[in-house]
Amino acid sequence: MPNRGDRGGAQTRARIAAIATELFLERGFEDVTIAEVAAAAGVSKVTVFAHFDRKEDLLLDRLPDVRDVVRTAIHERADDVGAVEAIRRAVLALAAQRHPLSGLSEGAEPFLRTLIASPALTSRLRGFEYEIEKELAADLDADSRFRGDSALTAALLVAAYRTVAVEMVRRRLAGDDLAEIAAAHQARLERAFEVLATGLPNGG
Amino acid sequence: MPNRGDRGGAQTRARIAAIATELFLERGFEDVTIAEVAAAAGVSKVTVFAHFDRKEDLLLDRLPDVRDVVRTAIHERADDVGAVEAIRRAVLALAAQRHPLSGLSEGAEPFLRTLIASPALTSRLRGFEYEIEKELAADLDADSRFRGDSALTAALLVAAYRTVAVEMVRRRLAGDDLAEIAAAHQARLERAFEVLATGLPNGG
DNA sequence: TCGGTAAGTTTACCGAGTAAAGGTTGGGTG
DNA sequence: CACCCAACCTTTACTCGGTAAACTTACCGA
Missing domain, CATH: 1.10.357 (Tetracycline Repressor; domain 2)
Structure with missing residues (x-):
C-alpha cells in the first residue's frame, strides 16, 4: 500500500476518500461503483484499491x-x-x-x-x-x-x-x-x- | 425462491447444500467456486442462487x-x-x-x-x-x-x-x-x- | 548522471451475484 | 383426453468488486 512515501500518496488517498464520500452521500453506497469514484478522482481503479482494501473503507476510513x-x-x-x-x-x-x-x-x-x-x-x-x-x-x-x-x-x-x-x-x-x-x-x-x-x- | 412446491425443490436444495458442504470441508470455503458446486450437484449456477441467497448460506443453512x-x-x-x-x-x-x-x-x-x-x-x-x-x-x-x-x-x-x-x-x-x-x-x-x-x- | 523506489497506469483476468427469457414436467380442470 | 398453469430449472449475458503482472513516471540521494 502507498501512503508511506512523501510524494502525493497521502493527498491522493485523501482525495479519493473525499470524492467517494461525496458520491456515496449523494447517491447511496451501492449505486456508486469504484470505477466512478476512480474516474471522479482522476485516478485508476487499481489505485483506489492500492489505498483502500475494500470499497466500504472509502467511507469508513476514520473508524480505526x-x-x-x-x-x-x-x-x-x-x-x-x-x-x-x-x-x-x-x-x-x-x-x-x-x-x-x-x-x-x-x-x-x-x-x-x-x-x-x-x-x-x-x-x-x-x-x-x-x-x-x-x-x-x-x-x-x-x-x-x-x-x-x-x-x-x-x-x-x-x-x-x-x-x-x-x-x-x-x-x-x-x-x-x-x-x-x-x-x-x-x-x-x-x-x-x-x-x-x-x-x-x-x-x- | 423455490422450496415451496412438492416437486423436487427441497431435495435439490438439500443435495446442493450437502455437496457444497463436502467440498468446502475438503478444500476450504474460498477455494471452491459456486460453479464447481453447481456442476458437482448437477445443477446450474443460477439454480444454486435460487435456493441460497449467498454462498455462505450453503454451509450455514441450519443456523436460522x-x-x-x-x-x-x-x-x-x-x-x-x-x-x-x-x-x-x-x-x-x-x-x-x-x-x-x-x-x-x-x-x-x-x-x-x-x-x-x-x-x-x-x-x-x-x-x-x-x-x-x-x-x-x-x-x-x-x-x-x-x-x-x-x-x-x-x-x-x-x-x-x-x-x-x-x-x-x-x-x-x-x-x-x-x-x-x-x-x-x-x-x-x-x-x-x-x-x-x-x-x-x-x-x- | 545514474539507479532505486514509491506511486500510478494499462491490461487482463476471476468469481459472486443478477436479469431475462425460454424449456421441461407434472398436476389439476374443462 | 387435451390443455394450461405453476414450479423448477436452464442458458446466456451481464455488472461489479477485487487481484495480478508488467510497464511508466518522477523524485531523491549517492
Whole structure:
C-alpha cells in the first residue's frame, strides 16, 4: 500500500476518500461503483484499491481511530481507576465534546443515513466492532492491573456501547433535536455502564 | 425462491447444500467456486442462487434454527421464570444434549475449522449473531412479562454467549477432549450468566 | 548522471451475484 | 383426453468488486 512515501500518496488517498464520500452521500453506497469514484478522482481503479482494501473503507476510513481511543483510555488511566471505568470516562468524554467518532457531530445525518441504508456498510461496521472488541480484550489482557475475564468484559462493554449508539443514530435520523439526543445519549450511556457494573435488573 | 412446491425443490436444495458442504470441508470455503458446486450437484449456477441467497448460506443453512430455539425459550417458559433465566436454561439444555447448534456434537471439528478459516464465513456468522440479537430483542419487547431494556438485554446475552462459544470452538480446534470441553463450556456458561445477573467484578 | 523506489497506469483476468427469457414436467380442470 | 398453469430449472449475458503482472513516471540521494 502507498501512503508511506512523501510524494502525493497521502493527498491522493485523501482525495479519493473525499470524492467517494461525496458520491456515496449523494447517491447511496451501492449505486456508486469504484470505477466512478476512480474516474471522479482522476485516478485508476487499481489505485483506489492500492489505498483502500475494500470499497466500504472509502467511507469508513476514520473508524480505526477508535482503536487508539480505547488503547489510550486503558493505558493512560490513573492508578485508582478500573479499566471499565476508564472506558466509561473515555466514551462519555467523546460524547461531551461531540467528537465525530461519537456520532454526535453536527451535520452527520447524511453520513448516518447512507451508513444505515447499506447492508455492506453495516456489515463492515460490525466487522470493525468485532475488531475493536478483540483489541480491547488484548489491551485488558496486557494490562497488569486488570483481573477478570478479558474476553467477556470486552464483549459486554462493546455490546452495551453499541446498543446505546444505535438508539442515538435512530433518533438522529428521526430528526430529533441534537441537544436532546446528546443529553439522552449520555444518560443512556451512564445507565448501560451501571447495568454492566451491577447486572441486569430482574424484570422478566 | 423455490422450496415451496412438492416437486423436487427441497431435495435439490438439500443435495446442493450437502455437496457444497463436502467440498468446502475438503478444500476450504474460498477455494471452491459456486460453479464447481453447481456442476458437482448437477445443477446450474443460477439454480444454486435460487435456493441460497449467498454462498455462505450453503454451509450455514441450519443456523436460522437458532431463532426458533430463542423464540420457544422465551415464549414457553413457566410463569415464575424470567426471560434471561429461560435463555440460560435453553442454552444449557442444548449444551447438555450436545445439540449440533451448540457446537458440541461429535465430529464437528472439520466444520468448525472451515468456518474459522474463512473471513467470509465468520463475517456471515456475525451477521446471524446480530439478526438473532434483534429477534431476541423483539421477542422480549413482545413479552408482556418482561420489564427492562430489551435491546441492551439482548445485546448482552448474545455477546456473553458468543464469548463462551468462541472459547469452546478454540478448544475443539486445539484437539482437547470433548467431554472436558463440554464440562468447561457449561461452567463458563453458568459463569457468564452470573456476570450478567450481578455485574462485572471490579478487577481493573 | 545514474539507479532505486514509491506511486500510478494499462491490461487482463476471476468469481459472486443478477436479469431475462425460454424449456421441461407434472398436476389439476374443462 | 387435451390443455394450461405453476414450479423448477436452464442458458446466456451481464455488472461489479477485487487481484495480478508488467510497464511508466518522477523524485531523491549517492
